[in-house]
Amino acid sequence: MSRSEQLPASVPVLSLRKAIYRAAHDYHGGVTALALDMVMDYDSLQKKVKHDFEQRWLDPDELEEVIRLTSSPLLLDALMRPAGMVWYRPVAAAPTKDALLAVSKVLHETGLFVASMHEGAADNVWETREVQLLEKYGNDVIRAVLGIMSGAREAMEAGQHG
Numbered sequence: 001m002s003r004s005e006q007l008p009a010s011v012p013v014l015s016l017r018k019a020i021y022r023a024a025h026d027y028h029g030g031v032t033a034l035a036l037d038m039v040m041d042y043d044s045l046q047k048k049v050k051h052d053f054e055q056r057w058l059d060p061d062e063l064e065e066v067i068r069l070t071s072s073p074l075l076l077d078a079l080m081r082p083a084g085m086v087w088y089r090p091v092a093a094a095p096t097k098d099a100l101l102a103v104s105k106v107l108h109e110t111g112l113f114v115a116s117m118h119e120g121a122a123d124n125v126w127e128t129r130e131v132q133l134l135e136k137y138g139n140d141v142i143r144a145v146l147g148i149m150s151g152a153r154e155a156m157e158a159g160q161h162g
Contacts, residue, residue: 013132016078017051020058023072024049038065077139086139092154093147103144110137 014022024045027034031049035042040062048056049066058066067075076087093099114137117130 013077013081013136014074015051016075019072019075019078020049020063020066021051023066023070023075026072026074027070034066034069037069038062077136081135086142088143088146091147092151093144095148095152095155099148099151103141103148106141106144110141113137 013019024031024034029036031046032042035045038045044056045062048058048062067079071089080087114134117134
């Protein structure tokens with residue numbers, strides 16, 4: 001079995017143009033609703049988010065509005081990848097036994113995935129998809145752990161002890 005057949009089904013980090021396209025089309029109501037919420041002409045937005053159309057591009061204010069309205073994890077991943085950074089939405093996860101076990105499970109599954117990559121490390125030949133998936137899983141783990149930490153701090157500050 002090849003390494004690519006062992007990879008879990010997951011969406012790697014998309015290019016920025018493709019992530020904008022997906023964010024706009026995945027928005028509740030699609031591009032039409034996004035254009036209305038941005039108070040923008042539908043045709044103009046449609047042309048600007050199309051990933052295979054190079055003539056037009058969102059201006060910085062429009063891009064900021066797309067990010068704010070869609071809150072698309074795919075778009076946030078695409079924006080952060082070039083800087084080698086991980087985005088984090090401060091959503092506290094309850095620091096319960098079940099939540100900690102869920103994070104433990106994510107860490108375990110990620111560990112198994114990383115262990116399955118031993119062939120890439122042994123021959124120093126890493127395929128693009130393998131590296132993208134490794135980065136995605138790493139970022140997911142970081143976000144899960146930060147959520148538990150945030151929830152524990154909120155519980156401590158609110159005086160909730162169980």
